[in-house]
Amino acid sequence: MPYVNIKVTPTPTGITREQKAELIEGVAKVLKDVLGKPESLTTVVIDEVALDNWGSGGKQVQKPV
Amino acid sequence: MPYVNIKVTPTPTGITREQKAELIEGVAKVLKDVLGKPESLTTVVIDEVALDNWGSGGKQVQKPV
Amino acid sequence: MPYVNIKVTPTPTGITREQKAELIEGVAKVLKDVLGKPESLTTVVIDEVALDNWGSGGKQVQKPV
Amino acid sequence: MPYVNIKVTPTPTGITREQKAELIEGVAKVLKDVLGKPESLTTVVIDEVALDNWGSGGKQVQKPV
Amino acid sequence: MPYVNIKVTPTPTGITREQKAELIEGVAKVLKDVLGKPESLTTVVIDEVALDNWGSGGKQVQKPV
Amino acid sequence: MPYVNIKVTPTPTGITREQKAELIEGVAKVLKDVLGKPESLTTVVIDEVALDNWGSGGKQVQKPV
Numbered sequence: 067m068p069y070v071n072i073k074v075t076p077t078p079t080g081i082t083r084e085q086k087a088e089l090i091e092g093v094a095k096v097l098k099d100v101l102g103k104p105e106s107l108t109t110v111v112i113d114e115v116a117l118d119n120w121g122s123g124g125k126q127v128q129k130p131v
Numbered sequence: 132m133p134y135v136n137i138k139v140t141p142t143p144t145g146i147t148r149e150q151k152a153e154l155i156e157g158v159a160k161v162l163k164d165v166l167g168k169p170e171s172l173t174t175v176v177i178d179e180v181a182l183d184n185w186g187s188g189g190k191q192v193q194k195p196v
Numbered sequence: 197m198p199y200v201n202i203k204v205t206p207t208p209t210g211i212t213r214e215q216k217a218e219l220i221e222g223v224a225k226v227l228k229d230v231l232g233k234p235e236s237l238t239t240v241v242i243d244e245v246a247l248d249n250w251g252s253g254g255k256q257v258q259k260p261v
Numbered sequence: 262m263p264y265v266n267i268k269v270t271p272t273p274t275g276i277t278r279e280q281k282a283e284l285i286e287g288v289a290k291v292l293k294d295v296l297g298k299p300e301s302l303t304t305v306v307i308d309e310v311a312l313d314n315w316g317s318g319g320k321q322v323q324k325p326v
Numbered sequence: 327m328p329y330v331n332i333k334v335t336p337t338p339t340g341i342t343r344e345q346k347a348e349l350i351e352g353v354a355k356v357l358k359d360v361l362g363k364p365e366s367l368t369t370v371v372i373d374e375v376a377l378d379n380w381g382s383g384g385k386q387v388q389k390p391v
Numbered sequence: 392m393p394y395v396n397i398k399v400t401p402t403p404t405g406i407t408r409e410q411k412a413e414l415i416e417g418v419a420k421v422l423k424d425v426l427g428k429p430e431s432l433t434t435v436v437i438d439e440v441a442l443d444n445w446g447s448g449g450k451q452v453q454k455p456v
Contacts, residue, residue, distance in 0.1 A: 067445060067456050068399040069199055069239060070418075073306055075392045077426050083183050083191070085425050090186025092421035093395075100413045101402050107447075107456060109199060109239060110186035111138055113178075113308075118278050120392060121285025121305035122432075126278070131392050131432060132250060132261050133204040134329055134369060135223075140197045142231050148313050148321070153230045155316025158200075161222035165215050166207050172252075172261060174329060174369060175316035176268055178308075185197060187237075196197050196237060203371055213443050213451070220446025240446035241398055243373075243438075248343050251350025251370035256343070262335045262380060262387060264394055264434060265353075269328040272361050283360045288330075291352035295345050296337050302382075304394060304434060315327060317367075326327050326367060333436055373438075378408050381415025381435035386408070 068097045073113045075120050078130045086112055133162050138178045140185050143195045151177055198227045203243045205250050208260045216242055263292045268308045270315050271325045281307055328357045333373045335380050338390045346372055393422045398438045400445050403455045411437055 070093050074081070094108040120127045135158050139146070159173040185192045200223050204211070224238040250257045265288050269276070289303040315322045330353050334341070354368040380387045395418050399406070419433040445452045 067447060067452060068397060069241065070398075071396045072422075073394040073396075074422070074426065074428070077428070081426065086183050087186075087191045088425045089421060090191055091189050092425060093418055094186065094189035096414060096417035096421060097397075097399070100410050100417060101399065101406065103399070103402070103456065105189035108186070108189060111180055111199065112184040112186075113180075114184070115306055115308075118281050119307040119309070121282075121289065121303070121307075122392060124286050124289035124300035124303060126282045126285055127392060131428065132252060132257060133202060134371065135203075136201045137227075138199045138201075139227070139231065139233070142233070146231065150230050151313050152316075152321045154226060155321055156319050157226035157230060158223055159316065159319035161219060161226060162202075162204070165218045165222060166204065166211065168204070168207070168261065170319035173316070173319060176310055176329065177314040177316075178310075179314070187197060192197060196233065216443050217446075217451045220451055221449050224446065224449035235449035238446070238449060241440055242444040242446075243440075244444070245371055245373075248346050249372040249374070251347075251354065251368070251372075254351050254354035254365035254368060256347045256350055262382060262434075264333040264436065266331045266333075267328060267357075268330075269357070269361065269363070272363070276361065280360050284356060287356035287360060288353055291349060291356060292332075292334070295348045295352060296334065296341065298334070298337070306394065317327060322327060326363065375436055375438075378411050379437040379439070381412075381419065381433070381437075384416050384419035384430035384433060386412045386415055 068103050068108045070110045073115055075115050075117055075127060076130045133168050133173045135175045138180055140180050140182055140192060141195045198233050198238045200240045203245055205245050205247055206260045263298050263303045265305045268310055270310050270312055270322055273325045328363050328368045330370045333375055335375050335377055335387060336390045393428050393433045395435045398440055400440050400442055400452060401455045
């Protein structure tokens with residue numbers, strides 16, 4: 067039943083399909099390990115946000131981290 | 132006053148402009164019918180999510196549903 | 197696969213358990229009718245927001261609608 | 262510690278990088294002025310939503326506002 | 327048309343009704359000043375998040391900021 | 392820079408403060424391990440959703456999972 071939304075800016079090398087699969091798997095596992103939520107019930111959605119659209123400390127992010 | 136956010140992966144044929152209009156209209160109608168919220172007050176935002184970015188059951192979604 | 201988040205302020209009579217069930221059912225049906233998404237794949241989450249916490253037109257909402 | 266998500270449709274002239282920087286700065290300032298939250302702790306994420314994907318009053322938005 | 331969601335932890339003195347009104351007004355004004363969006367079209371929703379439920383730097387937030 | 396929002400229904404025994412800390416830590420670690428994002432930059436927000444407010448398969452969730 068958990069729903070997890072990850073909002074993230076690109077990394078210097080961009081985010082590959084495999085990395086997205088690893089994020090999905092890793093987060094579902096944390097919910098299973100900590101709360102016993104079956105991975106079959108967990109939804110994960112990744113939103114990739116352009117640097118210009120992300121503000122931290124009141125400033126636009128200049129380069130990927 | 133309701134705000135509804137729909138996050139959805141593409142269907143096999145993609146989501147047309149008309150279908151988005153139908154989603155907006157249909158959801159606003161449900162809120163009017165069930166809670167009496169005037170459709171004029173309802174905001175609906177549709178986020179289309181790439182398959183690679185959607186995890187279900189701990190796995191990346193492979194094909195559109 | 198759809199995930200729908202409904203943010204809503206209370207109505208004059210409050211939102212009953214049955215009304216929440218009707219919202220969930222109604223929204224899942226719209227996604228099936230419009231996009232062919234099986235209802236079994238649709239997640240709906242309802243966030244009830246206090247009037248003080250909702251701004252429309254730059255002003256705090258005064259009374260339930 | 263605040264996290265602010267701005268979902269917005271394009272304006273007639275589009276949203277420039279500088280305007281996004283001004284939105285980020287302005288919103289972080291409001292949180293500092295009103296709640297005393299240090300701007301260094303505020304995250305702002307801007308989601309630009311296509312007109313077709315935005316419904317208001319049960320209808321798709323026709324032109325940028 | 328903008329929709330702004332503010333997620334915030336309590337301050338040491340808690341967030342008053344008046345402060346919420348100021349947040350709503352301030353954020354709507356930023357969108358008008360920067361993007362020319364009429365304040366009448368802006369929706370702001372404030373989600374107050376308990377300290378235990380907020381993680382920063384991989385740790386639970388210990389005290390209100 | 393990542394922002395992660397976890398929406399979750401209670402478990403049969405409720406979600407303890409320690410479990411929330413473990414969720415925060417675990418998710419931040421996944422983002423570091425997979426994308427190299429420093430844990431100091433990761434924000435995690437947990438929204439606990441009442442069973443009545445969660446729909447799965449078009450139905451209200453009946454009991455905690």
